Amino acid sequence: MNGxxxxxxxxxxxxxxxxxxxxxxMLALALIASFVSHFxxxxxxxxxxxxxxxxxxFLIACAFFVSYSWALVITVALSLCSFIxxxxxxxxxxxxxxANFAIVSFTRLYFHIFAQIKLRWLWVxxxxxxxxxxxxxxxxxxxxxxxxxYWFGYVPTANFVEVAKIYNKTPYFHFxxxxxxxxxxxxxxxxSLFNVIKFTLVSLIGVPVMRAFQKFYWKKAQxxx
Numbered sequence: 001m002n003g004x005x006x007x008x009x010x011x012x013x014x015x016x017x018x019x020x021x022x023x024x025x026m027l028a029l030a031l032i033a034s035f036v037s038h039f040x041x042x043x044x045x046x047x048x049x050x051x052x053x054x055x056x057x058f059l060i061a062c063a064f065f066v067s068y069s070w071a072l073v074i075t076v077a078l079s080l081c082s083f084i085x086x087x088x089x090x091x092x093x094x095x096x097x098x099a100n101f102a103i104v105s106f107t108r109l110y111f112h113i114f115a116q117i118k119l120r121w122l123w124v125x126x127x128x129x130x131x132x133x134x135x136x137x138x139x140x141x142x143x144x145x146x147x148x149x150y151w152f153g154y155v156p157t158a159n160f161v162e163v164a165k166i167y168n169k170t171p172y173f174h175f176x177x178x179x180x181x182x183x184x185x186x187x188x189x190x191x192s193l194f195n196v197i198k199f200t201l202v203s204l205i206g207v208p209v210m211r212a213f214q215k216f217y218w219k220k221a222q223x224x225x
Contacts, residue, residue: 019066026062027074030055031081034096038086052198053096056103057206063104064111065213075100091151095144099136103199106131107206121210125203133195141187145176 033055040052055078063071079097086093106128114123142160150158154173155166164183167173177186 019070023062023066023070023074026058026066027077030058030074030078033058034078034082035085050194051092052201054198054202054205056100056202057209059100059104060107060206061209061213063108064210068104068108071104072101075104091144091148095136095139098139099132102135103128103132103202121207125206129196129199129203132199133192136195137188137191140191141184145187 034053037051037053037055059071059075059078062074075097078100079093082093082096083090107124110124110127111120114120117123143158146155146158146160146163149155149163155163157163167177167183167186168181171181174181174186177183177190180186180189
């Protein structure tokens with residue numbers, strides 16, 4: 001996925017220096033955002049180990065203003081560093097890693113499609129939010145939720161088909177999914193809401209951040225493909 005990006009420096013040495021320094025800055029900001037998110041308690045969501053993490057805003061900035069590959073590198077670095085303060089929650093870190101990879105990829109894809117239109121960032125983040133919500137909600141039903149319940153001993157298997165059957169006939173499980181008696185309806189009710197809230201917040205922060213970066217560097221940069 002090569003898409004459109006911002007090219008800054010005419011000299012190779014300066015360009016490499018910018019890549020390194022900007023990526024390091026975005027990683028530092030992503031680490032701060034991810035760390036702080038664990039101290040923000042939201043009723044009900046916190047009980048389900050769901051946190052609103054906006055660190056992906058800085059990964060997206062790196063993908064555009066440096067490169068997609070650098071963004072993937074700092075995404076992996078962010079995930080590894082997350083074990084320092086959340087080492088027992090490896091499933092949550094895995095989920096966050098997938099979500100970050102996905103939102104970076106979707107924003108790159110949609111920017112490539114809408115690069116020439118007005119309000120491009122609004123379109124990019126809106127469609128990326130919808131795409132990531134659908135992907136992460138489906139993934140929660142197929143893998144993440146069954147894996148969580150299996151890891152904590154609630155169910156004897158991580159097979160989503162069997163987990164859905166157990167959920168549907170076990171009323172005390174319904175607490176985990178808004179009290180909805182059907183597994184897939186509950187999955188989409190809970191995780192669609194959660195992911196829409198999360199990625200809408202990412203978009204509300206991401207759009208002005210990306211526009212600000214773009215405006216700041218515009219005189220010495222241009223969109224290249």
